[in-house]
Structure formats: C-alpha cells, structure tokens
Amino acid sequence: xxxxxxxxxxxxxDIDAQRAVRxxxxxxxxxxxxxxxxxxxxxVILPGGFSYGDYLRCGAISRFAPIMxxxxxxxxxxxxxxxxxxxxxxxxEAHLLPGGLLLNDHLxxxxxxxxxxxxxxxxxxxxxxxxxxxIVIPLKNGEGQYAADxxxxxxxxGEGRVVARYLEVxxxxxxxxxxxxxxxxxxxxxxxxxxxxxxxxxTGAGTDGLGFxxxxxxxxxx
Amino acid sequence: MPVVVVDVMPKPEILDPQGKAVLGALxxxxxxxxxxxxxxxxFELRIDGEITPAVLAEVEKMAESLLANTVIENFTVRVEx
Numbered sequence: 129x130x131x132x133x134x135x136x137x138x139x140x141x142d143i144d145a146q147r148a149v150r151x152x153x154x155x156x157x158x159x160x161x162x163x164x165x166x167x168x169x170x171x172v173i174l175p176g177g178f179s180y181g182d183y184l185r186c187g188a189i190s191r192f193a194p195i196m197x198x199x200x201x202x203x204x205x206x207x208x209x210x211x212x213x214x215x216x217x218x219x220x221e222a223h224l225l226p227g228g229l230l231l232n233d234h235l236x237x238x239x240x241x242x243x244x245x246x247x248x249x250x251x252x253x254x255x256x257x258x259x260x261x262x263i264v265i266p267l268k269n270g271e272g273q274y275a276a277d278x279x280x281x282x283x284x285x286g287e288g289r290v291v292a293r294y295l296e297v298x299x300x301x302x303x304x305x306x307x308x309x310x311x312x313x314x315x316x317x318x319x320x321x322x323x324x325x326x327x328x329x330x331t332g333a334g335t336d337g338l339g340f341x342x343x344x345x346x347x348x349x350x
Numbered sequence: 351m352p353v354v355v356v357d358v359m360p361k362p363e364i365l366d367p368q369g370k371a372v373l374g375a376l377x378x379x380x381x382x383x384x385x386x387x388x389x390x391x392x393f394e395l396r397i398d399g400e401i402t403p404a405v406l407a408e409v410e411k412m413a414e415s416l417l418a419n420t421v422i423e424n425f426t427v428r429v430e431x
Contacts (some may be wrong), residue, residue, distance in 0.1 A: 185419055192416070221419060228422035230360075231367045275364055275422060301365065 152341030174215030227276030233301025
C-alpha cells in the first residue's frame, strides 16, 4: 500500500507520519503542496503542524494549495484521506468534513497523552480497532475545539460519524467530547490527537496509534 | 482613498474564548459595566479603480471563500472613507 503524506509550508509532523506509515507496513510517499500530483498513491495523510503559520485561520490557506484540488477530487472518488490536527483543520476548511475547529476554550496550548474511545471502527482509517476500544495517543494543539451547529452535531451522532471521543477529560471544550469525525462515506477522517506519535514503544505514549497506518481498509473492504 | 472593509465575527452561537478572556480582564483593570465582548477580524481592501457594485460583489466572494469561514463566522462588507 502506498500512502502519501503531504508537506505544506509549516507542516511539522510529516516525517513522523511517514515513519508511522512504514511502521504500519506500508510505503510512505512524500507529496508536495505545490504539485498537482498524487503520484498514484492509494491514500493520503494531511499531517499536523502550523501550515502558513496558522495565519487567517488554521488550514484556511493550505486548503487552496495546488495539491488540495487533487486531494478533494480523490476523496470524492473514495480514496482514504486522514487529516491529523492541522490536517483536520485543513479538511474542515476544504469542506471535506463539516464543522470547524476553534481556539481551545481555556485558550492554552495543550500537550498531553490523551485517552480516547474509538466510536466508529468501520472507517477507512479505524478498522484495525475494535468498536469502543480505548487508546492513548498524544494530543497537542491550541485550536482543537470542535464546533458545529446543533443540526450538524445531531446528524454526526445519529449517523455514527463521531470516530473518536475524549475520555476522562475534555481537553479543549469540543462539543460532545468529539476528537475525530468522518464523512458520510467513511473514507475521510479528521482527528485532533496524533496517532503518528504513538507507533513505536521507544518514543511517545505507546503503540496505540499504529492501527491508523496499517492500511486496514484493504481487509475491511475485501 | 476609500477602502472596502470586511468585518468577520464569530457566529453568535459559537463560543468566543478570546472575547471571553477580554471580558474577564476588563474588571481586573477597573473597567465596569461591560457585559459581553466578542472578538472578530477587520480586513481593509484597497481597490484599484472605482468601487462599483460589481467590485463589492467580488469582495463578497472573496469573503465567502477565504476571509471568513462561514461555517463558524459571519461577515459584512462595506465601503469606508
């Protein structure tokens, strides 16, 4: 499986995401924001960081990067797309996922090992997990408060499109403790915490994040 | 020289943590009588040539596609100066 990782100006976690893809037994393909070329990858990850310095709004400028035209088109055809942290912010700005991400309600940057519950284990990116499985992966953000109008939240909850929920503490004021969501088709997933930082025992909180990078959608759809 | 001003504000139903922090700071500085603060952004666009209704319509498009995220923010467009 060839999984592309897009680097935007100001992306931080692209190298970790590539490493996580390899740890998951797949080939990592570096993709460049300025190219109109997905290099024939099977899936795309938009990694974390501070693309364009978070100017204007997080993800607002990256959303118009040349490669995003290809990402949006491929996502529409069912290609798995995972946005982590800043990548999640880019996905909501690109309207591939509903809602928005606001400043944390307490206004502080937060960095901690965060316990989550996987609420939907049937998306392209979470089928390596059990429904309801609890995992611990790092969370690090300043603008991670998921918000949407009441109608959107009701639809996400009703359709089982909340992918992961914060446990023990709501670290940023996200409505209904939402840590990640998916689109109707289940191929696009946005997640605020960082599974790519929890794929090797030597570093990070453990290996609970590895399941996002094993290409589990292949066996899921087979 | 007139400019086109775009004001972007968080939607009323969206929590505004920055405005809340400012509201909390005012009494500490001795300012009383403020019951709410909402913080937004102001963009000033210098336009080449005359500001026509067509130009304003174009600015509306700019605001909708880039300057504001209409999922969480409202905007207004007006001419100033």
